Amino acid sequence: MPSEDLELKPGLETTRAALAVAFGGPEAQERASQSGIVPARASNKLFVFSDPHKSKEHGYNFDGWTEGDNQGPVFDYTGTGPTKDQVLSGLNGTLLNHASQKLELYLFISDGYVKPGGAKKQRLVGQMQVDATEPYTERWDYDTTGALRRVFVFRLRPVDIDQTDMRPSDAVQPATKTDVLPIPKKVKEPVEPGAKSKKTEKHSTGQTIATIPGGERIVNRREGQLVTAFEEHLEAAGHAFSSFQITVEGEPGTLTPDVYDETDHVLYEAKGLTTRPNVRMAIGQLADYRRHLKNPETLRVAVLLPSEPTPDTKALLDAEGVALVFRTDGGFSGFPLPSLT
Template identity: 85%
Template sequence: MPSDDLELTLGLETTRKELAVSFGGEGAAERASQPGIVPMRASNKLFVFSDPHKSKEHGYNFDGWAEGDDLGPVFDYTGTGPVGHQKMPGLNGTLLNHTAQGLELYLFISDGYIKPGGAKKQRFVGRMQVDAVDPYVERWDYDSNGVLRRVFVFRLRPVDLEQTDMRPEDAVQVATKTEAVPIPKLKEPVKPAEPGAKSKKTEKHSTGQTTATIPGGERIVNRREGQLVTAFEEHLDQAGHAFSSFQITVEGEPGTLTPDLYDETDHALYEAKGLTTRSNVRMAIGQLADYRRHLKNPETLRVAVLLPSEPTADVKALLKAQGVHLVFRTETGFSGFPLPAA
């Protein structure tokens, strides 16, 4: 049985071994050197450890407090698996489904050493939960062998903001250079984390809507954009076009820019929107203008907005005035594709 001699309170500094002994039950101390996701099932807890000093060594440079949104702050946490594409079963699946498995989630950040040459000091950040609506995003980075691979970046939200140790130095690291990394479009789906669980790709979903319970009540999340991108990828594939995307980092800024789709055959960049409204189209125009500045041969790169239906005449005129092509879904396919010759 786990002991109660260690209390998870704000400001706690401890070690992984102490946590394992206190909360892991018989033999748990042996798990102190496990990867950063450590279930303590004897105590119905799941500990995750973020180590900014080792992150780049393993291709993990996404961890930290992100910009957040209207629901509050978000801590980005990269899943486990230092070599090759990360997989969702196993420990990553446990983190994804911690609520369903009855595990309370606790976040720690590595913060120096207990003494020179001693164990790493773990600073308790607070109790968290994986975001119910967008639990993770897919990102790309180089593993310890220098191979580009997919990683899962989980979006963790504080359960109690007043009991969360948020520090400026724990923010997501800013990029040291501006770079657009070409990334492939993986055709194999993410394997379900648990039997019967639905798989999730970045912004791709099999149903039109998802209902999720979050701290604010029920929220209906529209997935039409993901459906639209998936359908257009199939359309491109049938047309014999190769496609991929980019992950763009900007010097001095945290996070990444991720265009929806790049048609390699036509040297064309697409930004998809799930709603055919003026505000969505205006946003897409701005995103495309931002993306193209960071890509090779921007003077010959064609850009297009991908929509689920035909917009109004004035919105069409807006796109034309900005030199942005329009492709929209119809009952029989996609109008506006292929793009007119440059």
């Protein structure tokens, strides 16, 4: 049985090997120097280790505290799998479903070495939980072989903000250059048998113990279902589609439009609710995306909605030069967009 003599207090400095001995049993001790996600099932715990330097060597650098939202701070943590597309099975599936598996989640950040040439020192940030509304986002980058692949960036929230070691130095680092990365048509990822998963804006979320506004979860699901249905509509019409991942010099994080119709050169931003605030937000997002893409003078932009908006909202879109496509019982009104000629 684990000794649990090592007290898990925020700011604790230890090593992976010491954690494995204290909490893990044989399974965790065997994995102590391997993956960044280490289950310690003998103690009902799950340890995740963030190492920005090692992450960059593996072709990504997405880890760190973000600006958060009205529910509080968020730590972005990149899943495991150094080559090819990451999947939501195996250790990533364990992280996604840690609450339903009754595993307490603890986040550590690599912070120097015990001594020159010694083991890496791990600093405990605190107990976390995977966000219930949006458990992860999809990002794209090149792996160690130079191949473009998808990675899953999990959104972790503190269980108790007062028991969390938050430091400015642990924030997501800003991009060193502005870059637009074309990302391919989305593919279905393998899902751990019996597990609930959420592909970004497409599937139902995994369950956690967090208390969140129910409406936000519903809106996210509606938006995901809308995007999925529209992509299927595009495919049936013989249109090729993809998207972009935009990084901006001096800013952390990425911008990712919902759908780019390659056939008609149209960029779509979807919203889960047909309201004026949502439409106004979509107009702003499209204006921001458009400035960074090639041939902005010929790129058309459109808002994708689940139902028909009010006449004045339509007039707003028309005044801003933004097309409108909305879902109907028989498909999508407004698609395809009228020809430019």
